[in-house]
Amino acid sequence: MAMVKRTHPVIINDxxxxxGMHALAHQYSVDDMVAIARKLDEAKIDxxxxxxxxxxxxxxxxxxxxxxxxxxxxxxxxAVLRHSKLAALLLPGIGTVDELHLAKDxxxxxxxxxxxxxxxxxATEHIETARHLGFDVATFLMMAHKTTTENLVRQARIMEAxxxxxxxxxxSAGAFTMDESREKVTxxxxxxxxxxxxxxxxxxxxxxxxxxxxxxxxxDRVDGSVAGMGAGAGNCRLEVLVAVLKKMxxxxxxxxxxxxxxxxxxxxxxxxxxxxQIDGNAxxxxxxxxxxxxxxxxxxxxxxxxxxxxxxxxEVGRRGLVGGQEDLIADVALDLQxxxxx
Numbered sequence: 001m002a003m004v005k006r007t008h009p010v011i012i013n014d015x016x017x018x019x020g021m022h023a024l025a026h027q028y029s030v031d032d033m034v035a036i037a038r039k040l041d042e043a044k045i046d047x048x049x050x051x052x053x054x055x056x057x058x059x060x061x062x063x064x065x066x067x068x069x070x071x072x073x074x075x076x077x078x079a080v081l082r083h084s085k086l087a088a089l090l091l092p093g094i095g096t097v098d099e100l101h102l103a104k105d106x107x108x109x110x111x112x113x114x115x116x117x118x119x120x121x122x123a124t125e126h127i128e129t130a131r132h133l134g135f136d137v138a139t140f141l142m143m144a145h146k147t148t149t150e151n152l153v154r155q156a157r158i159m160e161a162x163x164x165x166x167x168x169x170x171x172s173a174g175a176f177t178m179d180e181s182r183e184k185v186t187x188x189x190x191x192x193x194x195x196x197x198x199x200x201x202x203x204x205x206x207x208x209x210x211x212x213x214x215x216x217x218x219x220d221r222v223d224g225s226v227a228g229m230g231a232g233a234g235n236c237r238l239e240v241l242v243a244v245l246k247k248m249x250x251x252x253x254x255x256x257x258x259x260x261x262x263x264x265x266x267x268x269x270x271x272x273x274x275x276x277q278i279d280g281n282a283x284x285x286x287x288x289x290x291x292x293x294x295x296x297x298x299x300x301x302x303x304x305x306x307x308x309x310x311x312x313x314x315e316v317g318r319r320g321l322v323g324g325q326e327d328l329i330a331d332v333a334l335d336l337q338x339x340x341x342x
Contacts, residue, residue, distance in 0.1 A: 008172040009251040011221040013138075014040050014238060016267065017077065018089055020229035021053030022293045023276050026066040030076045036226070036266050037077040041084045043258035045238075047221075048084045050077050053231065053293060054323070055089040055114065062327050063094075074106035085109035085136070089173075092122045093324070095167040097129050104133050114140030114170070114336050116148045116322050120155040126203070127162035138197060138221065139164040143322055145175045145289055147185050153191045166195035166221055171210065172293075172323070174232055174286040181210040185217040197221035200236055202228055203286025205278055207236035208244060215250060227263040227271070230248035232292030233282035239263050277315030284310045286315030297326045311336055 017033050031102050033050065040048050050073050052058030052066050059065045066073075070088075078086050087110035088103045103111055111130045115123045123139060130137045139159040144152055156167040169184045176184075180199070188196045198214035198221070199208055211222050224241050228234025237258040245252050274296070281299060285292055290313050298316070302309035 009253055010215055010219070010245070011046045012238070012242075013049060013087060013197075013221055013223045014045045014225065014252055015049050015147050015223050015235055016040070016225040016229045016238070017073075018049040018051050018087075018226055019053060019231055019235055020049075020267075021066065022231035022296070023229055023234070023274065024270060025296060026053055026059075026064045028067060028073070029070050029071055029255040032266070032270065033073055034076050035079055035178070036262060038080050038085075039258050039262035039266060040226070041081050043255045043262070044253045046084060046253060047087045048077065048081065049087040049089060049110075049112065050074055051088040051090075051112055055091040056103060058094055062324075067273045071106055074103070074108060077247060078107035078204050079140035084169065087112055087138075089114060090126060091115070091323070092126050094125065095137060100126065100135075104135070108135070110136040111140055111166075112140060112168075114142050116251065117141040117144045117152060117155060117170075120145075120158040120164055123159065124162045127159060127164055130162035132226045137164050138166040138168060140168045140170045142170045142172045143291060144169050144171055144184060145173060145180065146320070146322070149187045152184055153187050156188050156192055160192050160194045164194055167192060168199050169214070169224075171200035172291050173289045174201030174207065174292060175204065175289040176200065176204075176210055178206060178210060178213050182217055185214045185219050189218040195220035197222040197223070201230065201286070202233040202278060203235065203282050203292065205233075207234070208240050211236045211241055212244065224261060227267040228276045229267050229271070230292070232278065232285045232295050233278040235274040252276075281309050281313065283299045284313040288314050290317045290325050291321070293323065294321075294326060294329060297329045298309045301329050304330075305333040305337045307336045307340065
């Protein structure tokens, strides 16, 4: 793979402490977060993201409740950062403008504002307010496999016009093939004046490969998680990505040894109850194009109603459920149970 020549390093955003919340049902302790953040900072990761897995104000019966408040997490991590910037995620409709002020008070540098890939217009007020508050503003077009590249560009332009510094192509289901990654990142790079980012999941085993393609196509920012700590089969494995970038001579400020130590000593021990891996259910998420954070919800529904989790995931994909519709997974399981009984 021939990388584009870069005059500046690719910016790496770590999602271990935010997307990784999904893998732990949002039960990180503050001490675990601080220990991981120290190692990420030692590794000179550019941006470290912290919040509920579903973003600021995500605590609810639908999504699950975190062990501590977001203010406690954010302030504790901010206090130990020496190199890295602090980020938080916000989904309009879950988080509000009030959460932007909370994030500012907690020392957040980068706010990441995420919508479904066809709903960029619902984030306009949040983006404009975030710019006014002085945040570095990165925006997400989630479940990007669910729309055409042409429409993705239209949505990205809405976000750029509202003031986004960076617009992300987000493969929330880990469903992209390599050609799809190349097509969508190339299209946004050609259409936008702001930065372009790439965030994905590893459900089809293409997390690192697709991230490398995004960088090849000019992505300015990319996401990863230590030991893949994230929803579904996890995110692009950050220590693997950094090792490959160094072998390929792609400039990055990240240091490899602290990332390996973080994965082996701090993150994998947290995965003892539900390893973050490409098992059958995670694979089906990528195959069926299902939102990665649905994994634990699906497995609970399968156990509760006595149906195959894979059947639930296929039906969820067929119905086109998106983030925020976790409560409908139980309905799908009930329908499958009734269908089997009938």
